[in-house]
Amino acid sequence: MTSCPDPKCGAPTLTCRMGEATPTDCPVWSAKKNGAKDDASGDDALGMVRLPWSGAALGSAGLAFLTGRGDPCVVALVGSHNAGKSTLLGLIYQQVGRSGAIAGSPFAGSYSLEGWEAIAHALRWEGNVPRFPAHTTSGGGRAPGFLHLARRDGEGALVDVLFADSPGEWFQRWAIEPGAADAEGARWLAERASVIVVVVDCDALSGEKRGQARSDTIQLLRRVAVGRCERPVALLWAKADEVVSPAIREAVREAARRVMPDIVEFETSVVPFKRDDKTIEPGHAIARVVDWMIGPRDRGFTLPSPSPHHSDPFFAIGNAI
Amino acid sequence: MTRRLLVLGEYDVGKSHFAAQLLGRLNQEQGVLRMEGAPETLEPYETALARINSGKAAPHTSQDAYVESCWPLVDRTGRKIDLQWPDYGGEQLRAIRDRRSMPADWRNRIIASGGWIVMLRISHQQLSDDIFTRPLAVPGSDRQPPESFEVSQQAQLVDFLQWLMFVRGSGTLTRVATPPLMLLLSCWDELPQAEQGLAPVNVLKGRMPMIAGFAEANWEPSALHVLGLSSLERPLSEDAIDSEFVDRGPEAFGYVVLPDGRRDPDLTLAIAAMI
Secondary structure (H helix, E strand, O other): OOOOOOOOOOOOOOOOOOOOOOHHHOHHHHHHHOOOOOHHHHHHHOOOEEOOOOOOOEOHHHHHHHHOOOOOEEEEEEOOOOOOHHHHHHHHHHHHHHHOEEOOEEEEEOOOHHHHHHHHHHHEOOOOOOEOOOOOOOOOOOOOEEEEEEEEOOOOOEEEEEEEEOOHHHHHHHHHOOOOHHHHHHHHHHHHOOEEEEEEEHHHHOOOOHHHHHHHHHHHHHHHHHHOOOOOEEEEEEOOOOOOOHHHHHHHHHHHHHHOOOOEEEEOOOOOEEEOOEEEOHHHHHHHHHHHHHOOOOOOOOOOOOOOOOOOHHHHOOOOO | OEEEEEEEOOOOOOHHHHHHHHHHHHHHOOOOEEEOOOOOOOHHHHHHHHHHHOOOOOOOOOOOOEEEEEEEEEEOOOOEEEEEEEEEOOHHHHHHHHHOEEOHHHHHHHHHOOEEEEEEEHHHOOOOOEOOOOOOOOOEOOOOOOOOOOOOHHHHHHHHHHHHHHHHOOOOOOOEOOOOEEEEEEOHHHOOHHHHOOOHHHHHHHHOHHHHHHHHHHEOHHHEEEEEEEOOOOOOOOOOOOHHHHHHOHHHOOEEEOOOOOEEOOOOHHHHOOO
C-alpha cells in the first residue's frame, strides 16, 4: 500500500494525521492493510464527485492540483520544537478569519481550511481559555504539510501562499547534521522556500536552559545562512512577552547579522507585550509579519534596459540623445 | 428564456418560507417580477402555503426531498422568464459537506444553474471571541489533541463555495461573471436592532468576514449581490396561530433589505438581480 485510505491523511509522504510515529502504528492504515473497504469504492459506483483537496494540510497530490494554476509563494517557518511555529500559523489564520483579508487584499480561498482550523481553534474562546495549539507531530513524513491561503491582489491577480507546517525536531536535527536521514523534511523545505522565517523561542531564551537555547538558535541561524541562496530571511522573536536578557538577545542578533546582514526582525506574542513603553497588540504584530512574508519584494537584481545602437535617427526616438 | 436558480441553504435557513412568500408576491403582480399564468404545479409548496395562510410556521422539508417547479414570470419590460425553483431538505448539503463527495444529480444541478442564491441565517452566524478581541493575560497551558474541534461556519461555507466553483469549472484565476452569486441574509428580523439598520454587506463583513472577502475576491462586482431578507417579518410557531398574520394575510409581511439598507416589501427584488 502506498497511501493512507483516509482521504484527509497524506501519510506516508506527510506525517500521520492521527499523530502516530509511523503509519503502521495507525489503526486506519492497518485496517486497510487487513482488507477493510473504504467509502471511496462505493462512491465511485454511485457516480459521486470527489474533490482533489481534503481540507487538511496539502500533501503532494494537493500541491500538484494547486501549483497548476500558478507559482505559489512558499513560506518556511524554521525553528526548534515548541518555538511557536504552529501558534504563529494560528495567529495568521485567525486574523484572516476576523478580517477577510490577507495583507490588505481580500481573502480568495484556501484548500486547507480544516488544517488551519485545527491549529487556530486553540486561540479562540470556545469553551476553553485560549491556549497554544497542539504540537505538530514529527513522525514518519518526508515533506511538510502545507497550509494554503490565496488572495486577490490590487491588479486582480490570484496569489497563492503556502505555509509549511513542520515539526521542530526536523530543524533541530538539520541544524546539527543537515545530511541526516531524519532531517529530510527540513532539507526539502530549505531547498524550496521562497522566504524563510527563523522562529526563536523567547521563553526558552529566558528560561533555565537559555544557554543551550542560545547556542541552538545561533547554530540554526548559521545553517539557514549557508543554504538561503539570497532568499529573504526574517528573525522572528516568538513569545515576545517573555523577557530575554539584553546580552542573549544581542548575541543572537549579532550572530544573525554576521551571516545575514540583510535579515529583518519581528516580534510576536499571543498576549499584548511592552516595547519602548508602548503596548504592542498581537494583531498588530502579526500583521507586520504577514505583510513582509507575502508582500512584494525586491528580487535582488535589476534587469538592464536594452539600448539600441543604430545610426538611423528613427530608432533614437524615445531615447536620450 | 428558461433560468434555473440554485438555491443553497442548510437546514432552517428559511428556504420554504421564502418560496411560499415569493409565490404570493409573484401572484400579487405588484412587484418587479410577476407570475404570468400559473406554475405547472404548486404541490411542493402546498403545505408551506397552507401553514403560513393559517398563521403558522411551515414544517421542515423532508431531508430526502428535492423538487423543482417551473414558474412563468414576466418583468416590467415584458421579458418572459421560466424560473426553475427548487425546494429540498437542507440536510442534503450538510451530508455532501460531511462526506466530502457530491452525488451526480447535485453536480448536474450546479452545472446547469444560471445563478447561485446562498441563504444564510445571519443571526446564527457569529465570530467567536479570540485572543485579538479578548486578550489574555496568560495563555492556557493544556494542548488539546487535534481531533477535538469544530470547523467554523464561515470556513465551512468558503470550502463549499470552492466546491461549487470547482464542479462548475468556473476557474479561479479571474473573477467569476457567470454564474452570479447572491448572498441572501435571511431572518433579518432576528438581528439586534443596531444591526438591522446597516447595509447587508456590512452585516456580512461583521459576522462572516471571510465570506465577504471570498465573495469580493472571486466574483465580478456586477455578478455579486448581498441582500437581507425577512420572509415573514416575525417568527411564527408551528403550533400557535398568529392571528394578526392571518387577518392581514402573508402578503402584508416580509421585506427585502436592499444594498443601501432600505427595506422594500417587494420580495421579488431578491431574485430580480439574478435573472
